[in-house]
Amino acid sequence: MFDVADMHGHHGDGRRVAAVQVIFPQSQIARGKASSAAETGSTDHVPSASSTAADSSTLADKAIAGLPPDLAEQANDSKRKAKSQDPGWKFGWWPDPSKKEFVQCIFCMKVVPSGIKRFKQHLAGRFGDTMKCARVPEVVSKDMQAYLKKNTRSALVLVDDESIEGEDDAAAAPVSKDMQAYLKKNTRSALVSQAAMSSFVVSAPPKPVTQKGSKSVAAMLCKSPEEVIAERHSNKASQSTLEHCTKKGKEVQQIVDDHVADFLYENNIPLNVVNSRSWEIMLESIGQYGPGYRGPSYHDIRVPWLERAVERTSLMTAKHEESWKEYGCSLMSDSWTDVRGRHLINFLANSPAGTHFLCSIDASSEIANANMLADLLENQIDKIGRENVVQLVTDNGANFKAAGRLLMERIPHLFWTPCAAHCLDLLLEDIGKIKYFNTCINQAKRVCRFLYKHGRLHNLMRQMIGGDLVRPGITRFATSFLTLASMLKHKNGLKSVFISNEWQQSKFSTSQEGIQAENIILSTEFWNSVEFCLRASQPILIALRIADGDETPAAPEIMAAMDKAKATIKEALKNKGKLLAEVISCFDKRWESQMEQKLYGAALFLNPGKFFDIREKDRRQAARLRSMFNDVMWKMISNEDEQTKISKQADDYERSEGECFSKAGAIRDRGKKSL
Incomplete structure (x- = not known):
């Protein structure tokens, strides 16, 4: 196996030298040593260990x-x-005994x-990015x-860059002829086939900087781990990148x-x-650091690293507090058991x-x-600052x-x-309770429970539809409608389950539950009711994604989304007058009476992409939206001069x-802007 990394040393002609790790079986290394000794001959002068030690000590x-x-x-x-x-240790000492990772050189x-x-690499030179x-x-x-060569785990050979590029120059460091021949014959193929392994063992370090605080071009162009992960999550689409090209x-x-x-x-x-973002950032940062990273000791993770984490959290909190003072904020409460x-x-x-946990x-x-x-709630408002809290959001x-x-009083x-x-x-829950839709949802739940209760039927269903259905959840009423959408998407596959030979030959086909499930899936009336159920719920589900999402602020969008949802439902159910009346009644009860907030109207007024x-x-x-904006402004701003100035703008x-x-x-780019 070959392991290649650039090393900054000087050869006889001043060219940059590369280090190649050649890991051979022990038998080959032994043969290489033997042949090297034979070629050197007994006439070469080899200084004794004692004479070398004496020279070094002197x-x-x-x-x-x-x-x-x-x-x-x-x-001394x-x-x-x-x-x-x-x-x-003959040539260095600890300038500060409490910091034993620093060693001072007696020569320079x-x-x-x-x-x-x-x-020792500093004394030897030609090792990694160490300055000799x-x-x-x-x-x-x-x-x-x-x-260093004697105590390394693999044979270390220094080879010119040109040899790495495929030329037949001799190795920079003396090795046996067998090893040289092996290198000349296999360097190119080994470098290509083992490129991944070589970068795994050691990566090319950056060139040493000449000024304190200076950075290499690569370091300045390299994105931080947080930026890499954020970009990876925002660009879900498959795209050819340098990372893909160097897998x-x-x-x-x-x-x-x-x-x-x-x-x-x-x-x-x-x-x-x-599944956490911090896990991805950790792996990315270790990868960017490269070989040689050492994890923390128990003391490090327990004391100094924890203290640094507290400092970072304090700085993050300070940034949020500055934002609260400049823009105001919304206090949100979430109660649960x-x-x-x-x-x-x-x-x-x-x-x-962003959102900050208090x-x-x-x-x-x-x-x-x-x-x-x-x-x-008032206690939390006082902690933030009364003048900084604009809105209170609760269930x-x-x-x-x-x-x-x-609190408004x-x-x-x-x-x-x-x-x-x-x-x-809650609006989706109310719509789901309408008798026509409730019957459809209960039938769908009955089929899902039956298919998932029996392993053989579950496996047969997965084969027919190529996966699983979205199953009804316990807490979110929206999942019932998502289950209906999933069943409609796999309508043909579900029908195939109940007309297949496997179904007909199974004992489940004659059971009471099986007969009911078969009748439901093969019923045209059931599928018609599924379609009408989705026509009433899909526009609201779109608005729910906006309200419950983190990608964009919901306030400037939610009122327009709900107006669009109401119009879409009216159009979709125009031939079902009684059903439409029941849906609109639920809509007005939950949205018009509770969520027709002036703050949402003001946000929509200030959203040029919609207004x-x-x-x-x-x-x-x-x-009407302008009137809502005026009401919000007059409530928030007490100074009459400021009110007049804002009104003119x-x-x-x-x-x-x-x-x-x-x-x-400004007129051309209206559609590209929002709050």
Whole structure:
């Protein structure tokens, strides 16, 4: 196996040299050593170990004598050196005994980081990106090279760049003829076939910088791990990238995969950790660091790394607080019950900087009435700053509604808004309770339970439809409609299940449940009702994705999305008058009476991508949105001069007048902009 990496050293002609690791079976290495000894002959002078040691010691003493007195005293201090027979300690010492990864050179007085091995590479030269000592005697340099080669796990050979490119030049370092012949014959094919393995063992390090704080071009162009992962998630589509063009071999990938798997299994780490963004960022950052990264000690992860994490969290919190002061924020509460039966309430703040978790409170011992909830929410508002909180978002429970009204009385500029996603989920529940739709949903659930209850039928279904259905969930009412959509998509496959020979020959085909499931799937009436059910629910599901998504702010979009959903439902069910009336009644009950919030209207007014289309089609609706904007402005801004100034700017925006809004570019790009 060959392992290639650029190394910054100097050959006789000053050319850059590359290091090639050649890993042979022990038998081949032994033969290479034998042939090398035979070719060298007995007439060559080989200095004894004792004479070499004497020369090195003499040179070390002379170098220490030439140091300043304070440094010479440190170099002779045995407490500043490891109690080891390693030859590197003849020529270096710890300038600070508490930082034992730094070793200072007696020849050039340079402090070398990363321990004694790196220091020996500094003396030897031509190892990785280590700068060779400018004043090291040649004898010491050769001794260090010989020691490093002797104690490495694989035979290390230095070869010119031109040899790597395919030319038949001799190797830079003396090796046996057998080894040279092997290299000349196999270098190109080995480099191509083992490129992945070589990059796995060692990667080409960057060239040493000449100025403090300077960066290589590669370092400046390289994206941070966070940017790489964010781009990977945002661009789901398949696209040819440099990463794809330089994929490692399957064997190397499997080695890494096995190590990752062993780590997770041996330490009993929950496997869903691989779904977290921080896991991906960690792997990407280790890959960008390259070979040689050493993980933390128990003390590191327990004390200094934890302290740094706390500092980073504090800085992140400070950025959110700055955003709250500049733009304002929404305080959100989420109440839920855990598996231990505790009533927990989470508090979060949302702003253009993102969503920030504030705290979680165990309210199990309290009566969750309006006054108690209002006091809890007001306490969180005071922590953020009353002047910074624009909106309070809670679920649609009667106690939270009452708490919201109390807080709007206590804090005049505050808006209370029920959670849009929760409201739409309840709207879908109401639509699902309509008798016509309820019968259809129950029939679909009955079929799903039957197919998934029996392993043979489940396997047969998977073969016929090429996968699984979206099954009804417990908490989200939307999943019932998603199940219907999945069944309609696989309509032909489901029918194939119940007309197949396997079904006819199975005992399930004669059971009562089986007969019912077969009659449902082969019923034209069932599939017609599924279609009407989806016509009533799909527009609301689209709005639910907007309200429950994280990609774009929902406030400027949700009102327009719900207006569009209502119009679409009316068109889809226009031939089913009674059914349409029931759906619109549910729509008005949940949305018009609860979610027709002025804050949403103001956000839609300030969304040029939607507002100007509305203005062209429905002047009355545009005037209504402007009225909502005015009401919000007058509630939030108490200063009359500021009210007048904002109102004039809103007039210019609405009429496309003034210096900013009348420009051709501003009018042209309306559709590309939103809040």
